Amino acid sequence: MADKNKVAEQYYAPPPDLGKWEAFRIFLWNSETGQFLGRTGSSWAKILLFYLIFYAVLVGFFAAMLAIFYQTLDSKMPKWQLDSSLIGNNPGLGFRPMPDSDNVESTLIYYRANDKGSVLKWATIIDDYLKQYRKKGSGSGEATGAENRVACNPTSGSRDLGENQVCDVPVDDFHPCTSANQYNYEEAGPCVFLKLNKIFNWVPNPYNNTEGLPGNMPEDLKQHIKMVSGKPEANTVWVSCEGENPADVENIGPVQYIPRRGFPAFYYPFTNKEGYLSPLVAVLFEKPRTGVLINIECKAWAKNINYDRYERRGSVHFELMVDRG
CATH class of the missing domain: 1.20.5 (Single alpha-helices involved in coiled-coils or other helix-helix interfaces)
Structure with a gap:
């Protein structure tokens, strides 16, 4: 069982x-x-x-x-500004034309003055950048912000602007640095445009007289400030461009600043108004030595702009090389 x-x-x-x-x-x-x-x-x-x-x-x-x-953000202004922001309150300089985007590390402006294609390449880059400056009020109803731009001058300045108005930057008055003249590149005396990088609510503290001028400021700029001292046009963020090394100083040749020696203070502060554009200075290198690479450093001068070559604070570096062949 x-x-x-x-x-x-x-x-x-x-x-x-x-x-x-x-x-x-x-x-x-x-x-x-x-x-x-x-x-x-x-x-x-x-x-x-x-x-x-x-x-x-x-x-x-x-x-x-x-x-x-x-809810904590404002679409018109940053929450953190000036010293409280990551970019701080020390604007840097930018330059145009920039080299090709496929070589982002390059700062070399190289061309052959006798080669129309080489000249046209750089003139086209500048034209493309300045299109935004040449836009005026559109009758088509398209909102570009250009209708907010009005003419300003050192005596009127920004204090006479309306709520939505900004100062215009008349780039077609920068002779010979104009599109019709191909920015003087064919004459082997190229124009390079400088702009001060935008920082929200930053207001310059200009060197508007000869008191307290930095010792490293170029002598020709000191003389220029002395000439305009006490005048409305002295309220300017000054710029200077020089060769970085002794050889570059010899090769750079005469330099002109068009239409003025810097950025007028009435363009500031930048408050993100529609249509605002950074003021420009066209630097005309009249007769740089051809066939030679020239290292150039341009600086912005104001009492509240600190300069540091290695961190590129308050300055910009680029190279220029003009060939005749």
């Missing part, structure tokens, strides 16, 4: 040996168990419901946090 307390041994029966296509067909739909892709209908419903609720909560939480974050 068999022992009733003895548990009958049960053996695992391996699944039937199916071919690849037969196993795949059963995986897609098993008619015996009612499973589709390995799950029953109720199992699929539960897992889909779970992920629907999970992602809905996740999206809702993210949207709520984003809405709270945007």
Whole structure:
């Protein structure tokens, strides 16, 4: 008589040996168990419901946090300004034309004055950059901000501007640094445009008289400040361009600043008004020595602009090389 307390041994029966296509067909739909892709209908419903609720909560939480974050921002002005911001309150200089974008590390302006294609290349780069300056009020109703630009001068300045008005920058008056003249590149005396980088709410503290002028300021600039001292045009962020090394000083030749020696203070502060454009200074290198690479450093001068050559604070560096052949 068999022992009733003895548990009958049960053996695992391996699944039937199916071919690849037969196993795949059963995986897609098993008619015996009612499973589709390995799950029953109720199992699929539960897992889909779970992920629907999970992602809905996740999206809702993210949207709520984003809405709270945007409540702390202003689309017209940065939350952190000047010393409190990452960029600080010491503007740097930029220059145009910039070399090709495929070589972002290069600061070399090189061309052949007798080659019309080489001249046209650089003139076109400047033209493209100055398009925004040449836009005027559009009768088509297109909002460009150009309709906000009005003529300013040192005596009127920004104090006479309306709520939405900004000072215009008349770049077509920069003779001979004009598009019609191809910015003087064909004459082997190229023009390079300088601009002061924008910092929200930054106001310059100009050297408007001869008191406290830095010892390293170029003598010709000191003499210029002495000439305009006490006049409205003395309220300017001055600029100077020089060769970096003794050899560069010899090779750079005479330099002109058009239409003035710097950026008038009435263009500041920048407050993100629509249509605002940074003022420009066209630096005309009249007769640089041809066939020679010239290292050039341009500086901005104001009492609240600190200069550091290695960190490029308050200055910009580029190279110029003009060939005749």
